[in-house]
Amino acid sequence: MLARDERTPFSDWWWTVDKLLLGAIMALMLGGVILSLAASPPVATRIGLDPFHFFSRHMLFLLPSLLVLIGVSFLPPKQIRRLALLVFVVSILLIVATLVFGAEVKGSRRWITLLGVNIQASESAKPAFVVMAAWLFAESTKRPEMPATSMAMALLLTLVSLLVMEPDFGQTMLILMVWGALFFIAGMRMVWVAGLAGIAMAGLFSAYLLVPHVAGRIKRFMNPASGDTFQVDMAMEAFWNGGWFGLGPGEGIAKRSLPDSHTDFVFAVAAEEFGIILCLALVGLFAFIVIRTLTRAYASEDMFSRFAASGLAILFGVQAAINMAVNLQLIPAKGMTLPFISYGGSSIISLAYGVGMMLALTRQRPRTEVESMNEAGVARGYA
Template sequence: MLSREERTPFSEWWWTVDKPLMGAILALMLTGVILSLAASPPVATRIGLDPFHFFSRHVMFLLPSCLVLLGVSFLSPRAIRRSALIIFAASIILIVLTLAIGPEVKGSRRWITLLGVNIQASEIAKPSFVVIAAWLFAESTKRPEMPATTMALVLLMMLVTLLVMEPDFGQTMLILMVWGSLFFIAGMRMIWVFGLAGLGAAGLFSAYLFVPHVAGRIKRFMNPASGDTFQVDTAMEAFYNGGWFGLGPGEGIAKRSLPDSHTDFVFAVAAEEFGIILCLAMLALFAFVVIRTLSRAYANEDMFSRFAASGLAILFGVQAAINMSVNLQLIPAKGMTLPFISYGGSSIVSLAYGVGMMLALTRLRPRTEVEASGRADAMRSYA
C-alpha cells in the first residue's frame, strides 16, 4: 500500500485521482473489448479479412490509449492548457491536409494516412478545442475587458467551417452543442444562447435544403418508406430479438448483415447478444462518468478547471447519447462512435486524451496550489 506521507508523483496522483471515475472508464474499456470480439468477426469475414482483424486492432489501439489516459491524468491544469493548444493547432493542420490530399470516401474527406496509420483529425480536434474554449470563457469571467468570448467564437467558426467542408455534419453538431453548453455554463446572457441556438437551427435547415446527404437522412428518418433504412431497421430487430437477457455471446443475427456492426451499431449487437440488461448497465456507466465529473467540476474553485472538466464531460456524454439514440431510431442516422465501445483508432485515442484531462482536472488539489496557479497565470498575462 502507498503511504500518504510519500511525496512521489505516483503517490500524489494515486491519493488525488477520482478512483470511482477511473474505475467506470476502465469498465467501459473492458466492455468495448468484449463487444469488439462479439461484433467484428462477421464484418471482417465479409470483406475478406482475418476474422479477428478488427478485434486485434481494437486491442492494439487500446494499449497506447491507456498510456495516453494515464499520462495525461498526471498533468497540471496549466500543462493541460498548453498541450491542448499544441494538439489543436496540429489537428487543424491535419484537417486542412485531409481536405487537400485525403482520399474521398462516400463523398467525404475525413481521413489522412500518415506513416501507414489512418488518422481522423476531427476526432483529435474535439477535446483540445473544448479545453481552449473553456480557458477563453474562464478568462472572460475574470477579465471582462479581454475579447475572450469573441476569440472562442472565431475558433468555433474556424473549426465548424473545416468540418462542414469535409463534410462531417455529425461532428459539427456535436461541437456546436458542447460549445453552446460551455457558453451557457460560463454565465452568458440568455439572449445570446437563444440567438446561437437559432443560428444552429438555421444552419441545419440550410444543410437540409442544400446538402442531399443530410436531406436524405432526415427524410428517411421522418418517412422510412422514402429510402434505404436497412441498418436502422436491422438494429431495431436486434433489440427485439435480444429481449432482457439476450440470445447469448456469439449468437447474434444482426451482426451477420450489418455493415457497421462493429462501429456505429455495436450498441445493437450488445442488445441482441447480451440483452437490454447490458445496455442499461452501459448507460449507467456513461451517466456515472458524466454526472461524477460534473459534480467534481462544480466543487472546483478554479474556473478553468470547472469549465474544462464540464465541457469534456458534456462532449463524452452527448457523443454516447447520439450513438445510442441512432441505434434506437430516436434521431436520424449519423456516423458517431460509442465512446470506448465502437471500433476506431482515432476515436479511442482521442477519447483517452479527453478522459485523461477529465481525470486530471477533477483531481483533489490543495487550495494553495490552485491559487498559486491562478496568480502565476495573472502575472504572465499582465507582464
C-alpha cells in the same frame, strides 16, 4: 500499498485522482473489448479479412490509449492548456491536409493516411477545442478587458468551417452543442444562447436544402418508406431479438448482415447478445462518468478546471447519447462512435486523451495550489 506521506509523482497521482471515475472508465474499456470480440468477426469475414482482424486492431489501439489516458491524467492544468493548444493546431493542419490529400469516401473527405495509419483528425480536435474554449471563457471571467469571448467564437468558426467542408455535419452539431453549453456555463445571457441555437438550426436547415445526403437521412428518418433504412431497421430488430437478457454471446443474428456492427451499431449487437440489461448498465456507466465529472468540476475553485472538465464531460456524454439514439431510431442516422465501445483507432486514442484531461482536471489538489493558480490569473490581468 502506497503511503500518503510518500512524495513521488505516482503517489501524488494515486491519492488525488478520482478512483471511482477511473474505475468506470476502465469498465467501459473492458466492455469495449468484449463487444469488439462479439461484433467484429462477421464484418471482417464478410470483407475477406481474418475473423479477428478488427478485434486485434482494437486491442492494438487500446495499449497506447491507456498510456495516453494515464499520462495525461498526471498533468497540471497549465500543462493541460499547453498540450491542448499543440494538439488543436496539429489537428487543424491535419484537417486541412485531409481536405487536400484525403481520399473521398461516400462524398466526404474525413481520413488521411500517414505512415500507413488512417487518421481522422477531427477526433483529436474535439477535446483540444473544448479545453481551449474553456480557457478563453475562464479568462473572460477574470479579465473583462480581454476579448476572450470573441476569440472563442473565432476558434469555433475555424473548426466548424473545416468540418462543414469535409463535410461532417454530425461532428459539427456536436461541437456547436458543447460550445453552446460552455457558453451558458460561463454565465452568458440566455438571449445569446438562444441566438446561437437559432443560428445552428438555420445552418441545419440550410444543410437539408443544399446537401443531398443530409436531406436523404432526415427524409428517411421522417418517412422510412422514402429510402433505404436497412441498418437502422436491423438495429431495432436486434433489440427486439435480444429482449431483457439477450440470445447469448456469439448468438447474434443482426451482426451477420449489419455493415457497421462493430462501429456505429455495436450498441445494437450488445442488446441482441447480452440483452437490454447490459445496455442499461452501459447507459448507467456513461451517466455516472458524466455526472461524477460535473460534480467534481463544480467543486473546483479554479474556473479553468471547472469549465474544461464540464465541457469534456458534456462532449463525452452527448457523443454517447447520439450513438445510442441512432441505434434506437430516435434521431436520423449519423456515423458517430460509442466512446470506448466502438472500433476505431483515432476515436479510442482521442477519447483517451479527453478522458485523461477529465481525470487530471478533477484531481483533488491542495487549496494552496488552487489559490496560487487563481492568483497567477489575477496577476496576469493586472500586468
